Amino acid sequence: MAIVDSPPALTTVTQAYRFAIDPSPEQANLLRSHIGGSRFAYNALLGLVKANWDENRARKEAGENVIKEDYLGTSHFDLLYLWAANRDELAPWWAANGSSTYNDAAQRLSRAFTNWKKGAAKFPTFKRRGRSGSVRFTNTAVRLSDAHHVRMARVGEIKTYESMRKLHRHLERGTGRIMAATLSQTSGRWWVSFSVEVKRQVPVTRPPERVIGIDVGISILYTGATPSGGLALSVANPRHYQRSEAKLARAQRVASRRRGPKNGVAPSNRWLRANARVQQIHHQIADSRRNLIHETTTYLAKHYDRIVIEDLNVKGMVKNHALAKHISDASWGEFRRQLEYKTTWYGSELVVADRFYPSSKTCSACGTVKAKLSLGEREYTCEGCNLVIGRDLNAAINLARWTSQSAAAGTHSVAGRGGEVRPSRQNIDEPAHPVEASTETPILVGV
Ligand SMILES: [Zn+2]
Known part of the structure; x- marks a missing residue:
């Protein structure tokens, strides 16, 4: 570099x-008025466009000559114009809310039409009053x-x-x-x-010095290792869901015994309260999860020059139902996204190893590649050199040593040892036995 x-x-x-x-309370009413006004404008504009299109279709079927100009447009400006022409009649109260309210509605509806035309979404539907907006x-x-x-x-x-x-x-x-x-x-x-x-x-770009490989797991969320084999980071999965699950289940049971909205009958106050409680617990879970990811990614981007992660096919893995809950819990995609922007902030580098690089199956001591390693095997045992090492740590070490050459040179290249991106401060001749090579105290986060 x-x-x-x-x-x-x-x-x-x-x-x-x-x-x-x-x-x-007065301000909250005004804020609700803005959200309600935006929803109203969205629905009103959608209603006007639909009515116009329906009318044109009927005229066509009746054999009338319908030209392009008869159709209402759906661009942002078309819709803003349509709103200005109809607001006095449809919403005499419109001036109570800021003009952004209606601009936002026109823009959202225009986008919904665009997505529908592209085939990316269904035809826009009317928005219902809800708990959120x-x-x-x-x-x-x-x-x-x-x-x-x-x-x-x-x-x-x-x-x-x-x-x-x-x-x-x-x-x-x-x-x-x-x-x-x-x-x-x-x-x-x-x-x-x-x-x-x-x-x-x-910051001025420097040659990579401090390098860390990160393996993403389930019970230990993030395991980090240096190329010399030291364990540098271990973040346990706090299992927010599991811990809060009992709490959540209890709140949901309470909510289910209350009288909810049905056939036009308003929900009871007790139902509303119980549901607010359910939402609150969901919220706490999301908050603490976000904090943990932020804490970890900031630490990595600040303290390392080069961070190597796997190219996880999250979508493919979420399909596996046994793992799905844990994976979404751990928010792998969010972890990568945060690393992407934080590394640019702090002048470090994020490297995504090739998807086919066998970081888990390769022995970090001798480079032997196992043909098979089931998900249940938490320890990596090498038949080549008798190394026994934690599965996550082994994978993290291999990632720390990853270079684009490791993929090109085939899987037997002792995982990039002596490759191009050798960190200058590390002793490359040191035999990389993970336990002996640990010099720094690992950072341990979580439970
Ligand atoms: Zn080995």
């Missing part, structure tokens, strides 16, 4: 910031007043639960620009998320 001999450059990345907000605002409608308050047109200043210090600093320094803000309500909580264009300094 070339060393770039120039001052650090600025790069622009789009980053999302999400904050829980605490609106007053969102509206996307353009950049000027929602602003930060300070690190603890957002200001929204027509709603005023709303307090946030947590500090927005980082985002606020970016805006003050001029290194961040809000592109859009989305207001949403899920399981009784209000959120605002900002899509922000952030300028970051790209």
